[in-house]
Amino acid sequence: SQELEQSPQSLIVQEGKNLTINCTSSKTLYGLYWYKQKYGEGLIFLMMLQKGGEEKSHEKITAKLDEKKQQSSLHITASQPSHAGIYLCGAGGKLIFGQGTELSVKP
Amino acid sequence: GAVVSQHPSRVICKSGTSVKIECRSLDFQATTMFWYRQFPKQSLMLMATSNEGSKATYEQGVEKDKFLINHASLTLSTLTVTSAHPEDSSFYICSARASGDWADTQYFGPGTRLTVL
Numbered sequence: 700s701q702e703l704e705q706s707p708q709s710l711i712v713q714e715g716k717n718l719t720i721n722c723t724s725s726k727t728l729y730g731l732y733w734y735k736q737k738y739g740e741g742l743i744f745l746m747m748l749q750k751g752g753e754e755k756s757h758e759k760i761t762a763k764l765d766e767k768k769q770q771s772s773l774h775i776t777a778s779q780p781s782h783a784g785i786y787l788c789g790a791g792g793k794l795i796f797g798q799g800t801e802l803s804v805k806p
Numbered sequence: 807g808a809v810v811s812q813h814p815s816r817v818i819c820k821s822g823t824s825v826k827i828e829c830r831s832l833d834f835q836a837t838t839m840f841w842y843r844q845f846p847k848q849s850l851m852l853m854a855t856s857n858e859g860s861k862a863t864y865e866q867g868v869e870k871d872k873f874l875i876n877h878a879s880l881t882l883s884t885l886t887v888t889s890a891h892p893e894d895s896s897f898y899i900c901s902a903r904a905s906g907d908w909a910d911t912q913y914f915g916p917g918t919r920l921t922v923l
Contacts (some may be wrong), residue, residue, distance in 0.1 A: 739897065739919065741810075741915050741916040742899070742901075742914035744912075794840065797849060
C-alpha cells in the first residue's frame with residue numbers, strides 16, 4: 700500500500716520568512732492533494748497536482764509535483780500567522796495522508 | 807468551493823450507547839463519501855468508503871459491525887458508532903466526492919469530536 704512521508708514534522712518560522720514542506724511517496728504518484736487543517740477542525744482544500752512537473756499557486760502558497768522523485772513540495776512565501784496550521788498531503792483514489800506538518804509562524 | 811457539513815460537532819456519551827454522526831454535502835451530489843478518524847497529534851486514518859446505494863467498504867482493522875455506515879442518498883452519509891467505549895473517543899471526519907473519479911477533489915466536513923465516558 701502507498702505511504703506518504705512528510706518532512707519536516709513540525710516547523711516554527713518567523714513571520715515573513717519562506718518555508719518548504721515536502722511529501723514523499725513510497726509509490727508512483729498519479730496525483731497529489733494538499734490540505735490545511737487547524738487543530739480540531741476539518742480540512743481545507745488547497746490544491747491538487749496531477750501531472751509531473753505541474754506547479755500551482757494560490758495566494759502565497761505554491762506546490763509542485765515531481766513524479767520521477769515521487770515527491771511534492773509546498774512552498775510558502777513571506778509567511779504570515781494566518782498560515783499556521785497542519786499541512787497534509789494526500790494521494791490515491793481513497794485518499795491516504797502523510798502524518799502532517801505542523802507549522803507555527805511567530806509574529 | 808463545495809461545502810460538507812457534519813452533525814453534531816461534538817458529542818459526549820456514556821459507554822455502551824450508540825452515537826450517530828451525519829455527513830451532508832450541501833451544494834453538490836456526492837457519489838462517494840469517506841469516513842476518517844483522527845487521534846490527537848496524528849494524521850487522518852481512513853475507516854471506510856461508501857457509495858450511494860451500496861454497502862460501505864471498510865479498511866483493514868475497522869470493525870464493520872462496530873462502525874455502521876449508511877449512504878442512503880447522494881447528499882447524506884451516516885456513521886453510527888455502536889456500543890461505544892472510551893477507546894472510540896476520537897475526532898471523526900467525513901469527506902465527499904462528486905464522482906467516482908479518483909481525480910475529483912474530496913471536500914471535508916468540519917469533523918465531529920466524540921467523547922465516550
